[in-house]
Amino acid sequence: MEVRHILGISGGKDSAALAIYLKNKYPHMNIVYYNSDTGCELAETDLLISRLETYLGGITKLRAAEGSPEPTPFEHFLKASGNYLPSPQARWCTQKMKLAEMERFVGDIPTISYVGIRGDEDREGYVSTKSNIQSIFPFRKNIWSIDVIHKVLHNDNLSKLVELYKLYTPESIADKVLEVAAMPITKDFFYGKKANALLDLDVKLFNKVVFESLKGTDCPIGMLDEFPLIDNDDVLVKADIFRILEESGVGVPAYYNPVPFEVDGKIGYYSRSRSGCYFCFFQQKIEWIWLYEQHPDLYAKAMEFEKDGYTWNQNESLADLIKPERVRQIKLDAIKKQEAARTKEQNCKLIDTLGSSEEDAFCASCFI
């Protein structure tokens, strides 16, 4: 059966680096790269995507609400929702403009989706509600999604797991490996702990056992005769991502570049910490100020969407955010945070101090 390989280009650095990495490392894999166009990206993001398009030899563009009279998909859905702005609690934007489009694009074909969550990040990726879409995380030590780990390590599957380990484990490490493989899942030895214990013993062996265990199931990976990533134990972290982008010539998205500002003789820096719509409500206050000062036209447009009592930020409109005293305070707060970060770690990049903790499992579609 045909199994499709796809990789979503969000406009962020990690998905860009993953596309470059997989193209170079596995040139024979037939990966379809796609981008969900919201019509609301920064020009810097559009430039990155067009450079990548040249590098990769093509990116399929998906656009929700095609044929709508509204200028952008976002405006189409905003109108349909009665001007109800999306928020972290009501994130209809990602669902309607990106996830639904991706699932429509995939249809019912068994599909493996490659996602650029890095080895130095501690979070799970989005698991599609469609069983024919399986996520793989090539930058992590554990390339498998949580649903696969549950399936393979489930106690109902314990004897099969042990049999597979017996079949593939080299004699030299067999005692320890088989002891761990035979341990059942309990509330103290749960799925993540068991997966990590087995990965720590041998990553490639674990991958081989998972791959073989999935055969005969309806998991897309299980339909493949071979899967080259099971022999890959690379773990890539943030520094690797910047290196890949720079060495490829595609470059780091320009919105990451720190721009200096000055308040009371003190120097701070601002930039945008990640991709996504210019009005994204996950932005920090200092990023809104960056938008106001570096892209005033886009800030003005974001302000226009604030009507009928809806605002992008809780308890503060964009008009209030740019009052001179407020701008000054936001900048001083940013300088303080950056000074503290510099003290903590000399080489701390600006985006480390801007990184948000509000990312969730949907983030791959917008920010990776």
Ligand code: SF4
């Ligand atoms: S980037 Fe932000 S505003 Fe745009 S779709 Fe994603 S979460 Fe929504």
